[in-house]
Amino acid sequence: MKLCMIGTGYVGLVSGTCFADIGNQVYCVDKDVSKINKLNLGISPIYEPGLNELIKKNYTANRLIFTTDLKKAVNSSDIIFICVGTPTKKGSLKVDLSYVYKSIKEIISSTKNKKIIVTKSTVPVGTGDEIEKIIKKLKRKNFEIISNPEFLREGDAIRDFRYPDRIVIGSNNKKIFKKMRTLYTPLISKGAKFFTTSRRGAELIKYASNAFLATKITFINEISNLCEKTEVNVEDISLGIGSDNRIGSRFLRAGPAYGGSCFPKDTKGLVSIAEKNKINLSIVKSVIKSNQNRVNLHTKRIHKIIGSNVRNKKIAFLGVTFKPNTDDMRDSTSLKMIPYLCKKGAKVSYYDPSGKKKEFSKIKNCKYENDIKNNCKNADLIILLTEWDEFKTIDFKKINKNKNLRIYDLRNLYNLDQMKDKKMKYYSVGRPDIN
Ligand SMILES: NC(=O)c1ccc[n+]([C@@H]2O[C@H](COP(=O)([O-])OP(=O)(O)OC[C@H]3O[C@@H](n4cnc5c(N)ncnc54)[C@H](O)[C@@H]3O)[C@@H](O)[C@H]2O)c1
DSSP states (O other), X not given: OEEEEEOOSHHHXXXXXXXXXXXXXXXXXXXXXXXXXXXXXXXXXXXXXXXHHHHHHHHHTTOEEEESOHHHHHHTOSEEXXXXXXXXXXXXXXXXXXXXXXXXXXXXXXXXXXXXXXXXXXXXXXXXXXXXXXXXXXTOOOEEEEEOOOOOOTTSHHHHHHSOXXXXXXXXXXXXXXXHHHHHHXXXXXXXXXXXXXXXXXXXXXXXXXXXXXXXXXXXXXXXXXXXXXXXXXXXXXXXXXXXXXXXXXXOOOOSOOOSSSHHHHHHHHHHXXXXXXXXXXXXXXXXXXXXXXXXXXXXXXXXXXXXXXXXXXXXXXXXXXXXXXXXXXXXXXXXXXXXXHHTTOEEEEXXXXXXXXXXXXXXXXXXXXXXXXXXXXXXXXXXXXXXGGGTTOOHHHHOOOTTOEEEETTOOSOHHHHHHTTOEEEOSSSOOBX
């Protein structure tokens, strides 16, 4: 099929490349000229394992076209996917749909032909209806608006696209399901569940799904607070409750606040959608509050570990992205923790395998180090914030001779017994301290 992705970010680029890889011709459009220029030079503007190779393969095979020419891309395609951002509006919980509506208007004014427009962006329930109103107002008829929310996770995005648990298609026109099933046949034949529902249903599934996952993370994070007070290992709790099939073991790892480009904005978005409909989603509201408060608990813990006065203390961060295998910094705990510690006079350094060098360059007392060793060598405290694979086997004794070195592991990456054997002063989340 001939497809067009409007927005070549984390979702548009990965899904566009993967659609090309299963034999479709895909136009990836972005208004950001530098992104498109990079892509045409064979360089991915985002860090996602395996993506560069897949882009090169499909670009060379002429199945993948990167362009800023939306009109040409739309007219060359049968199905157009909206993959633009839907951030939170500044100073509110509401979803900013301006990028979606702008791209819809651009599509409509670009073509006179019949097109299927699919919202892959996460949009509030009823957005498809609003888009139809816009089209009607412009006295146009030949567009079919459907919803196909995306569930891929950064860092595992290619695998998630190829082997999704389910593909959700929401449409009020049942004839469309057949066409979308054909598009997704290569994934369905490998076991993906093809689930059809109303357009509103599909829109709401995405928000409900993200809010549920955020709730699960927040629940185990709060339980980990209790574990710290009661000298219980939260990993035992995760295993003990996660072995119950009704609960399931995933998303039960205690750690820092959830971050990234989706959970924070989608939980807020869902609350605002509910409020608009005069529904009180009290659970989701509590989740948002608890998550926002989590960074304060971590900073309190840091003071407990190295004292209330952190002036001139050397603190090294391992990882600053919100999760491993991505360069995405949106709503990462590091964005709050690093400025806080620098303001208190600590000398902060950081290293991240994604190469996020410039993120904190404007902050006094903060510097990027090129590798793990340089970053950790003189530190008083090492904070492990993101569980990149290359951090798993660090020999802290070898790279840091400071007898008072303390390690605060926010991802429970290291084995407690091994840390005890090595006589490390080691603090983690919801597990007994070693000091
Ligand atoms: N990032 C994820 O892991 C993820 C997962 C599932 C769903 N989503 C949803 O997918 C949507 C996109 O998220 P993302 O992370 O890919 O965003 P992103 O910010 O990485 O990418 C959006 C892209 O759209 C481009 N754009 C905006 N308006 C445009 C226009 N009119 N024409 C052409 N290009 C335009 C921007 O320049 C940008 O490159 C959001 O609604 C998000 O909630 C994201």
